[in-house]
Amino acid sequence: MLQPATIKFLKDLKKNNNKPWFDKNRKIYEAAKADFASFIQQVIDLHSKKDNTIKNLLAKDCMFRINRDIRFSKNKSPYKTNFGASINKAGRKAMNAAGYYFHLEPGGSFMGGGLYMPMPEELKKVRQEIDYNFAAFQKIIGAKKFKSIYGNLDKSKEFLLSRLPRGYEPGNPADEYIRLKSYIAMTTISDKDLGSKDLLKKTVAAFDALHPLIEFINKSFE
Numbered sequence: 001m002l003q004p005a006t007i008k009f010l011k012d013l014k015k016n017n018n019k020p021w022f023d024k025n026r027k028i029y030e031a032a033k034a035d036f037a038s039f040i041q042q043v044i045d046l047h048s049k050k051d052n053t054i055k056n057l058l059a060k061d062c063m064f065r066i067n068r069d070i071r072f073s074k075n076k077s078p079y080k081t082n083f084g085a086s087i088n089k090a091g092r093k094a095m096n097a098a099g100y101y102f103h104l105e106p107g108g109s110f111m112g113g114g115l116y117m118p119m120p121e122e123l124k125k126v127r128q129e130i131d132y133n134f135a136a137f138q139k140i141i142g143a144k145k146f147k148s149i150y151g152n153l154d155k156s157k158e159f160l161l162s163r164l165p166r167g168y169e170p171g172n173p174a175d176e177y178i179r180l181k182s183y184i185a186m187t188t189i190s191d192k193d194l195g196s197k198d199l200l201k202k203t204v205a206a207f208d209a210l211h212p213l214i215e216f217i218n219k220s221f222e
Contacts, residue, residue: 009028017138040062050207085102159181164178
């Protein structure tokens, strides 16, 4: 579980997103950050029993900075109002590798993962893997545990091409997945669940259910 003080800090930060307030509450921030890091490390340690590519990861290498890059943004708020962690074989700095993600933000927390907006060459490889091994792909996203937690991959308009990319014929049975530009699955986390003793167990179970998809995607890069 995450400590109530961690949740409260993020709620208070959302109401006071400015440097003077943050500096005044820096010790509270450091405690909240440590609490989140402790939780993420527990997730890594437990899930690495299934996915050994993450067994040597440290939470600090997966967590994102709370400072926002405001150089090219109209929103000049200096801080993010969430804690986030990208868990894969190279941590948050991994390029073109599928992995897991945990987003802590009161009122908008979620977890899941996959491959987000890969470069064209990597995206091409994933599409080819799905086309060549569609039966295996269907088995992964049709698995009972996957469907009960995630339902399906995210097919939001921002992630879906209006037509098949060049090289694929209409009527391809994998049409709706070949047209995707990202391969991600997410499930929301209620504020009540954030403070639950079952949060760690539920997070590891969610990542376990996602693991076959992560393996399938990363295999396409080999």
